[in-house]
Amino acid sequence: MNELDKIPVRQEISVAQGSVKRSNPLANVFDELVRFCQSRSMFMLHYCTGCGAIELPPAMTSRFDMERLGIQPMVTPRQADILLITGYVSVKTLKRIILTYEQMPAPKYVIGICSCTVNGGMYWQSYATAKVLKEYLPVDIYIAGCMPRPEAVISGLRDLMGDIKSGSASNWKRYFQNYDHYLGNQQKLFDEDWQTPTDIIAEAEHYGLITDQTLGEHTALLQKHQQPLEALEFSLGEKREKIRGENQ
Amino acid sequence: MSKELNLWLDDLLKDIKIIQFKRKNSRRVRIDIAPEALPALLELLQGRASYVHLSAISCVDWIEENEFELVYHVWSYETNSLVSAHTRISREPGVYLSVYDLYTPAAFFERDIHEMFGVYFEGSPDMEKFILTEWNGPPPMRKDFDSEAFVNQTFNWEEYHPQWLKDIEAEGGGITTRPEDVR
Ligand code: SF4
Numbered sequence: 001m002n003e004l005d006k007i008p009v010r011q012e013i014s015v016a017q018g019s020v021k022r023s024n025p026l027a028n029v030f031d032e033l034v035r036f037c038q039s040r041s042m043f044m045l046h047y048c049t050g051c052g053a054i055e056l057p058p059a060m061t062s063r064f065d066m067e068r069l070g071i072q073p074m075v076t077p078r079q080a081d082i083l084l085i086t087g088y089v090s091v092k093t094l095k096r097i098i099l100t101y102e103q104m105p106a107p108k109y110v111i112g113i114c115s116c117t118v119n120g121g122m123y124w125q126s127y128a129t130a131k132v133l134k135e136y137l138p139v140d141i142y143i144a145g146c147m148p149r150p151e152a153v154i155s156g157l158r159d160l161m162g163d164i165k166s167g168s169a170s171n172w173k174r175y176f177q178n179y180d181h182y183l184g185n186q187q188k189l190f191d192e193d194w195q196t197p198t199d200i201i202a203e204a205e206h207y208g209l210i211t212d213q214t215l216g217e218h219t220a221l222l223q224k225h226q227q228p229l230e231a232l233e234f235s236l237g238e239k240r241e242k243i244r245g246e247n248q
Numbered sequence: 249m250s251k252e253l254n255l256w257l258d259d260l261l262k263d264i265k266i267i268q269f270k271r272k273n274s275r276r277v278r279i280d281i282a283p284e285a286l287p288a289l290l291e292l293l294q295g296r297a298s299y300v301h302l303s304a305i306s307c308v309d310w311i312e313e314n315e316f317e318l319v320y321h322v323w324s325y326e327t328n329s330l331v332s333a334h335t336r337i338s339r340e341p342g343v344y345l346s347v348y349d350l351y352t353p354a355a356f357f358e359r360d361i362h363e364m365f366g367v368y369f370e371g372s373p374d375m376e377k378f379i380l381t382e383w384n385g386p387p388p389m390r391k392d393f394d395s396e397a398f399v400n401q402t403f404n405w406e407e408y409h410p411q412w413l414k415d416i417e418a419e420g421g422g423i424t425t426r427p428e429d430v431r
Pocket of ligand 1: 050051052086087088113114115116117121122145146147
């Protein structure tokens with residue numbers, strides 16, 4: 001029975017690696033095991049932004065069958081590991097992507113599918129699309145192509161699996177470590193009073209990932225424009241009636 | 249039956265002096281009309297000729313002529329044909345009448361045109377922002393809005409030939425077919 005006591009019940013490996021003192025000799029073995037399991041059970045958020053999403057149904061269903069690799073679609077960000085950004089990202093969509101990304105629990109991974117997420121793709125001239133996705137979010141893997149075939153999608157996902165298994169897929173930490181930089185780019189695009197409901201700084205503290213890049217001039221703006229949450233006003237068609245009345 | 253109706257309609261429309269009438273095929277008619285007369289024409293088509301479906305209003309910016317062209321597409325389920333009524337309004341000040349009282353869906357199209365081209369429709373129920381709720385610049389579909397300059401000023405670009413690609417190329421890999429080779 002003595003050996004059983006040695007087996008750690010709670011592991012903090014995947015999150016605060018390094019900041020917790022590791023006294024257990026089995027910890028590294030456990031790390032590897034956990035990482036293996038993580039890489040084999042990835043839940044992918046169903047949030048499709050652009051035309052590249054059309055390659056996902058074939059990749060998911062019987063012909064190419066991602067599920068044999070343990071990758072499954074998931075409907076809520078709270079339960080997802082991977083955020084797939086499948087194509088061009090308009091400025092409006094980017095806001096929703098950031099809100100979604102921040103709601104996902106760490107460790108989380110972002111995959112940018114399609115050329116549009118790399119450099120704007122064929123929408124490079126468009127006033128409405130954001131160009132370089134990795135300025136706003138840390139991207140783990142880009143799968144280029146217009147649009148990439150399911151084979152390419154699966155090979156990209158396999159690369160990500162390899163990275164997770166070896167422990168090198170830690171880009172999500174960068175969002176906490178360099179929050180000021182990412183927030184600055186977001187503010188440049190959305191105006192300086194841009195707010196998200198998720199408290200990233202508190203989360204960074206929780207994960208032990210605060211660095212001197214986490215806070216800065218942009219997060220100061222965030223606090224300056226912060227407003228207390230209020231209940232939404234409820235009205236039914238009043239505005240419309242009013243405008244109609246004015247016109248008559 | 250619908251063929252006969254079409255022939256009658258053609259005869260009637262050809263009789264109206266102030267419009268230019270052109271039948272393109274059995275299902276499409278083009279009418280060019282002065283802006284003052286367009287609401288009357290639509291009223292006639294809707295009330296007397298069963299053109300009850302406004303499928304779209306489109307807008308073209310003719311910047312050299314300093315005009316906006318508005319095209320009203322109305323469809324009839326009786327004659328199975330589409331009438332496109334073209335009219336041109338001056339670009340300055342770019343104000344026109346709403347046809348919301350004839351066709352309620354017009355509110356939707358007019359709001360969209362207002363947002364994209366800045367044409368103001370008097371009498372339309374809602375001229376507020378619609379799709380571009382987060383856009384503060386000029387109406388982006390106008391020809392005098394330079395999208396490319398705006399993009400270059402607002403966004404950064406990914407490096408086209410980054411160091412890691414050079415490293416791969418040094419080992420003999422990289423892009424096998426360059427754009428120059430294809431052109
Ligand atoms: S890269 Fe091509 S397929 Fe992908 S979102 Fe852009 S235009 Fe669509």
